[in-house]
Amino acid sequence: MKQKEILLFGATGQIGRNLVRKLSKNNYKITAVTRNIHRAGYILKTQANPGYLNLVELKKFNLDKIDELIKNSSICINLIGILYEKKKDDFRVIHTDLPNFLSQKANKHKLDKFIHLSALGIEEAIDSKYAQSKLEGEKKIINNFENYIIIKPSIVYSVDDNFTTNFMTLLNLLPFMPIYFNGKTKFTPIHVTDLVDIIFKLIEGNNKNLILECVGPEVLTFKEILQKLLFSIDRKRLLIPMPLPIAKISAKILQLFPKPLLTEDQLNLLKYDNCKSGKYKNNFDLGFNTLKKFENEIDKYSYNWRTGGQFSKRNNLGNIK
Ligand SMILES: NC(=O)c1ccc[n+]([C@@H]2O[C@H](COP(=O)([O-])OP(=O)(O)OC[C@H]3O[C@@H](n4cnc5c(N)ncnc54)[C@H](OP(=O)(O)O)[C@@H]3O)[C@@H](O)[C@H]2O)c1
Numbered sequence: 001m002k003q004k005e006i007l008l009f010g011a012t013g014q015i016g017r018n019l020v021r022k023l024s025k026n027n028y029k030i031t032a033v034t035r036n037i038h039r040a041g042y043i044l045k046t047q048a049n050p051g052y053l054n055l056v057e058l059k060k061f062n063l064d065k066i067d068e069l070i071k072n073s074s075i076c077i078n079l080i081g082i083l084y085e086k087k088k089d090d091f092r093v094i095h096t097d098l099p100n101f102l103s104q105k106a107n108k109h110k111l112d113k114f115i116h117l118s119a120l121g122i123e124e125a126i127d128s129k130y131a132q133s134k135l136e137g138e139k140k141i142i143n144n145f146e147n148y149i150i151i152k153p154s155i156v157y158s159v160d161d162n163f164t165t166n167f168m169t170l171l172n173l174l175p176f177m178p179i180y181f182n183g184k185t186k187f188t189p190i191h192v193t194d195l196v197d198i199i200f201k202l203i204e205g206n207n208k209n210l211i212l213e214c215v216g217p218e219v220l221t222f223k224e225i226l227q228k229l230l231f232s233i234d235r236k237r238l239l240i241p242m243p244l245p246i247a248k249i250s251a252k253i254l255q256l257f258p259k260p261l262l263t264e265d266q267l268n269l270l271k272y273d274n275c276k277s278g279k280y281k282n283n284f285d286l287g288f289n290t291l292k293k294f295e296n297e298i299d300k301y302s303y304n305w306r307t308g309g310q311f312s313k314r315n316n317l318g319n320i321k
Contacts, residue, residue: 004028004029004074004075004112004203005029005031005072005073005074005075006023006028006029006030006031006073006074006075006076006077006203007030007031007033007069007070007072007073007075007076007077008020008030008031008032008033008077008079009033009076009077009078009079009080009098009102010078010079010080010081010117011030011032011033011034011044011079012032012034012040012043012044013079013080013081014156014158014160014161014162014192015079015117015156015192015195015196015199016032016044016079017043017044017047017160018158018192018193018196019077019079019196019199019200020032020044020047020048020053021047021048022196022197022199022200023048023052023200023203024047024048024049024052024053025049026200027052028052028203029051029052029053029054030048030052030053030054031054031055031056031069031072031073032044032053032054032055032056033056033057033058033066033069034055034056034057034058035057035058035059036057036059037055037056037057041055041057056069061098061101063101066101066102066105067105067108070102070105070106070108070109070111071105071109073111074111074112074113075111075112075113075114075115075203076102076105076106076111076113076114076115077114077115077116077117077199077203078098078099078102078114078115078116078117079117080094080098081094081095081117081119081134082094082095083130083263083266084255084260084263084265084266085129085265091129091130091133092133092136094133095130095133095134095136095137096133096136096137096140098137099116099137099138099140099141100137100140100141100144102114102116103116103140103141103144103145103148104144104145106144106145106147106148107144107145111145111147112147113147113148113149113202113203113208114141114145114147114148114149115148115149115151115199115202115203116137116138116141116148116149116150116151117151117153118134118135118137118138118150118151118152119131119134119152119153120152120153120154120188120213120214120215120274120275120276120277121154121272121273121274121275121277122134122135122152122269122272123135123277123279124272125268125269125271125272127268128265128266128268128269128272129265130265130266130269131269131272138150138211146208146209147208147209148208148209148210149202149207149208149209149210149211149212150210150211150212151195151198151199151202151212151214152211152212152213152214152280153190153195153213153214153215154187154188154189154190154214154215154216154274154275155187155188155189155190155274156189156190156191156192156195157189157190157191157192157294157297157298158191158192158193158297159300159301161192164229164298165301166261167225167226167229168229168232168233168302168304168305169305170261171226171229171230171233171235171237171305172233172235172305174237175237175238176237176238176239176240177226177237177238177239177240178240178241178242178247178250179222179223179226179239179240179241179242180222180241180242180244180247180267180270181222181244181270181271182223182241183221183222183223183224183226183239183241184221184222184223185221185222185270185271185272185273185274186219186220186221186273186274186275187219187220187221187222187225187273187274187275188215188216188218188219188220188274188275188276189216189218189220189225189294190214190215190216190290190292191216191290191292191297193292194216194290194291194292195214195290197288198212198214198283198288198290201286201288207286210281211280211281212280212281212282212283212286213276213277213280213281213282213283214282214283214290215275215276215282215283215284215290216290216292216293216294217289217290217291217292217293218293218294219275220294222270223239225294226239227239228294228295228298229298229302231295231318232295232298232299232302233302233305233306234306234307234312234319235305247267248264248267250262251263251264251266251267252264
């Protein structure tokens with residue numbers, strides 16, 4: 001059987017790194033596109049067996065070069081995404097224009113599949129530019145190419161994420177933690193290896209023309225997530241609900257930083273629950289059950305933030321000794 005050539009955009013991100021490992025272990029040949037081969041390439045090289053990973057550097061979206069790369073592949077996967085804009089219209093360029101172009105080329109070169117990572121819970125979020133740009137991207141893809149698979153995950157976490165690890169650091173440093181919308185927004189966190197297993201099954205299987213919501217096994221509120229993180233790093237902190245006007249002012253200030261902890265757009269998005277909608281199929285409907293529970297998984301790496309580090313131990317009550 002001819003080995004499938006996979007073209008991967010956004011391979012150096014959290015999901016990409018794990019997917020490269022999974023694919024190369026299973027003998028897929030991957031071409032990974034990155035903006036900076038020196039900054040990002042070293043992370044990726046260790047994820048794949050020799051001969052299975054080809055790194056291509058594209059500083060800007062060079063459309064002719066992308067066309068050529070797509071022509072030589074059988075499956076194209078787009079994992080490029082951003083959480084905040086550095087320049088005006090970045091959301092539109094990254095989340096709408098790029099998937100539009102990639103899916104047009106996937107159609108032109110008759111690829112087996114175009115797999116695109118969108119996001120869960122964006123349909124209702126009409127006041128979020130992030131959400132609306134992702135949604136527009138989905139529509140373009142559906143319009144351009146019938147062999148699409150759009151994956152919509154909830155928050156993806158792991159030892160190398162920007163979510164649990166950042167919060168563990170903040171919870172460690174700050175005497176209290178502000179929570180927005182009373183911490184009541186619901187999430188369905190999915191472990192990155194569970195998500196990558198699903199993507200892998202979708203690559204191997206016959207599913208096409210599919211929008212799939214991907215969720216973990218539990219629904220947790222934002223407050224419950226922070227409480228589980230606090231328990232895991234053995235810290236006690238006040239979780240203080242922040243009134244919306246003050247939250248808005250703090251987001252306005254925080255978004256001025258180069259890597260903002262919170263932007264106004266993210267604050268808007270935080271209002272909306274991040275759970276399966278019932279509008280689309282989800283991973284459980286396809287028998288792709290996710291079993292990894294949040295508190296068990298974070299406990300495998302939270303020792304980095306605990307007093308005593310790797311030598312810290314729990315007593316019979318589950319508390320750190
Ligand atoms: N992680 C989550 O919790 C989560 C939840 C829902 C949806 N998603 C979606 O899943 C996809 C992958 O997520 P991830 O967390 O793995 O992503 P990530 O780590 O934030 O980023 C993925 C890659 O996108 C590329 N990239 C970032 N900004 C770019 C830009 N301005 N121009 C070109 N390339 C750029 C980067 O690659 P190079 O630096 O190598 O060029 C980066 O490694 C994204 O579309 C994201 O929106 C993620």
